[in-house]
Amino acid sequence: MDLIRRSQYGLPATSAASPIAKTRGTKVHYLGSAYPSRRHDLCDDYVRAVRASHLANTQENYSDIAYNALVCEHGTVYEGRGPNRRTGANGTKALNDTHYAVCALLGTPGGGLSSPPDAQLHGLRDAIEWLRAEGEAGDEILGHRDGHPTSCPGDALYDWVRNGAPRPGAVPPPAKPxxxxxxxxxxxxxxxxxxxxxxxxxxxxxxxxxxxxxxxxxxxxxxxxxxxxxxxxxxxxxxxxxxxxxxxxxxxxxxxxxxxxxxxxxxxxx
Ligand SMILES: [Zn+2]
Ligand SMILES: [Zn+2]
The missing domain is CATH 1.10.101 (Muramoyl-pentapeptide Carboxypeptidase; domain 1)
Incomplete structure (x- = not known):
């Protein structure tokens, strides 16, 4: 896993979000707007911009970037709120209590990046496993749209989630010699x-x-x-x-x- 910790890309080392002991699992999100593919050295700029827009959102009154982790198209995992912090992204307080939130830097169809590259799927899987290992996330892997009226995380990612969020290129059982x-x-x-x-x-x-x-x-x-x-x-x-x-x-x-x-x-x- 290529994990970039908060302090490594210019965020305060600790999130101000509420602590949470464990969750039933993790929900997958996308950006919900057009997202141009970019060079990897520009990905952390984008994550900081997402955080700035969340902090500027007076309606939601976020204390931090809403997601526990974000994953770029190159498969790098950016620590958001991190493990053991309640997310602000799932739609309601109750939904935020039961699942973590991982967001793919992936946009809507119709221009830009809207279909997740294999590296990004590996990164999402890395983030989910990291939240299990360090944040007591349970086994559930769901989409934002599960239990909440939204199209997030888009059809491409949601299909992957419904398939059990498999690592791409997962080797099928070996053919019989x-x-x-x-x-x-x-x-x-x-x-x-x-x-x-x-x-x-x-x-x-x-x-x-x-x-x-x-x-x-x-x-x-x-x-x-x-x-x-x-x-x-x-x-x-x-x-x-x-x-x-x-x-x-x-x-x-x-x-x-x-x-x-x-x-x-x-x-x-x-
Ligand atoms: Zn979402
Ligand atoms: Zn990247």
Whole structure:
């Protein structure tokens, strides 16, 4: 997380806002007006300007910038009121008591920046996790519009919130590895143990990992080479399945390999 503390960008080190022990979670906001994209060295100027406009708002009578944190398009988190301070941004005192407020420096559609870049989504997530870690924020992640009549935080951010505010590029579960039986047999019959040399068939690793999980092969021997140790381990697997003699010679066959793959998450092809 790239976090800029209040004192690092020209705000009084401590917020004058009321203390709060914890919240049920965090609400996400945007600026609600057009916002031109800008260079990162200008982002903190903008946050200070937001604070100045809040302090000048005699109707709301803010003691400080209304948000607990703000996040620029480059993913930097600016400390607003910070953790353990009641926000002034959620609409009513009751709503301010139950959730923190994090604001994206993001504008309305129709000019400027209105769709959150990945870096900003990471930054928002960083800010939410920071408020959980340091401010006892609960698990809820909502939008300003939840429970209050406003379009904030805009449709793009609200969709993200409704999705659970995932980190972008979050890696989907890894695809199931495929092991080609004929290439595996070829590796087992021609691969002598040759530590440090290139692996002839990458599928060997999935088989070795499965043999490791079965307690038949040591971690140090999971090296991608179907050498004598792996052959010995595979023979033990075959014996475990009830094979003996030439049927337990350590060279993989379709049935034994399929059973190993079923147990340890790889698919066997020819
Ligand atoms: Zn809002
Ligand atoms: Zn920035």
């Amino acid at each position: 495929v092991v080609d039986l004929s290439r595996l047999i070829s590796a087992a019959t021609v691969d002598p143990p040759k530590s440090g040399t290139p692996v002839s068939y990458a599928g060997v690793r999935a088989v070795e990992a499965a043999l490791l999980a079965e307690g038949l092969l040591a971690q140090s021997l999971v090296d991608g080479h179907f050498g004598t140790s792996t052959i010995r381990a595979y023979a033990a697997w075959q014996r475990r399945l009830g094979y003996s003699g030439a049927a337990a010679d350590g060279i993989p066959g379709r049935t034994s390999l399929t059973r190993l793959g079923t147990a340890h998450g790889f698919t066997v092809i020819d």
